[in-house]
């Protein structure tokens with residue numbers, strides 16, 4: 001039998017090449033050529049009509065049988081929450097995050113508990129069986145039912161899964177897995193893509209829920225192709241500062257639930273513990289008000305969170321002042337600085353500006369605009385703002401304050417934690433203030449806000 005011949009394709013311009021080279025001869029981009037899985041007969045000499053004809057049936061949309069998705073609990077409530085209410089049978093979940101943030105820990109914890117009722121396999125491609133055993137001992141959970149497999153070959157993993165028929169399987173990590181059908185090294189784009197597609201097929205055909213652990217590059221993206229995110233059902237990211245003990249898991253894609261849902265954990269000496277009342281963990285505890293600090297209430301997923309925004313404005317002696325933002329979007333910061341200059345009359349072109357969301361939380365909603373702007377102003381003028389004051393609101397390019405969603409829920413959360421005053425968008429002002437002990441100051445424009453302060 002003739003040996004199946006490999007083909008190569010450029011990732012940028014999709015041209016096909018007979019052999020690998022460092023630069024694509026067509027579009028001249030570097031390091032973009034990668035190996036494709038070997039073609040088997042059809043396809044090489046154009047499209048093969050006979051091979052594809054009649055293999056799938058077409059039916060009317062309303063005749064499709066409706067089956068409800070079957071979920072089971074991961075035995076960790078916060079993880080169930082980010083998954084949209086439990087793990088869906090046969091779904092593939094990608095868990096990404098920085099090294100050492102706790103990916104292996106949470107999945108081992110989950111599997112050890114799930115294995116008490118269901119078949120579960122933990123595949124370790126990165127650590128030795130002894131290392132996993134040692135971690136399990138730290139977690140102090142029952143371990144006699146969990147099956148462990150040390151393997152990096154996807155064909156071997158599929159064979160074990162077919163024999164053992166697990167309900168849940170963890171692959172730690174997808175970057176170490178390779179398939180025999182490709183010659184490129186494990187971790188390369190084509191290997192990751194091909195191995196993932198084999199595992200996705202395994203999950204769907206055998207109703208196995210699979211967790212894939214993915215590494216994150218320095219830029220914060222999943223190492224390997226973006227296409228990995230398209231292939232799986234759910235993508236979860238670990239967030240959080242490794243210097244603090246709090247860890248967040250955020251759903252960035254979920255075919256079976258809401259995105260941006262957050263699960264909050266604390267790393268302890270016996271694994272990750274759930275934080276059931278997370279609202280106040282993102283506040284730095286100051287004894288007295290300090291300048292450059294403003295508290296906002298953000299809504300991540302389905303619950304409100306109090307978050308402290310800190311800013312530092314310092315005179316810059318270079319022609320190119322620095323703008324650094326941690327936990328908030330940096331383009332948004334540039335925009336807010338321009339609005340502050342144009343509509344607030346605060347010139348910051350010769351100042352460095354640093355902003356930070358306390359506790360390693362990442363805020364993506366625009367409701368943080370007002371808090372960021374006021375924190376910058378407070379630091380610039382060196383005037384502390386009361387730590388019993390709360391703000392939220394989006395700022396438009398003409399300096400107007402726009403409403404945010406779920407205002408009442410945010411205010412309730414603030415009042416629960418003893419806040420006395422809230423600056424909120426005028427359009428969000430409730431007709432009757434039903435929240436006791438909370439004075440509301442509605443604002444319409446950035447100028448009103450500065451007056452109100």
Ligand code: TYD
Pocket residue numbers: 097098099100101102103104105106135138139267268269270271272
């Ligand atoms: P790990 O789960 O191995 O991270 P990842 O798989 O994302 O690379 O790492 C966890 C870190 O947490 C490691 O630095 C040790 C620490 N840790 C604890 O503090 N307590 C524990 O009980 C465990 C198991 C780990």
Ligand code: MG
Pocket residue numbers: 103104105126172
């Ligand atoms: Mg790990």
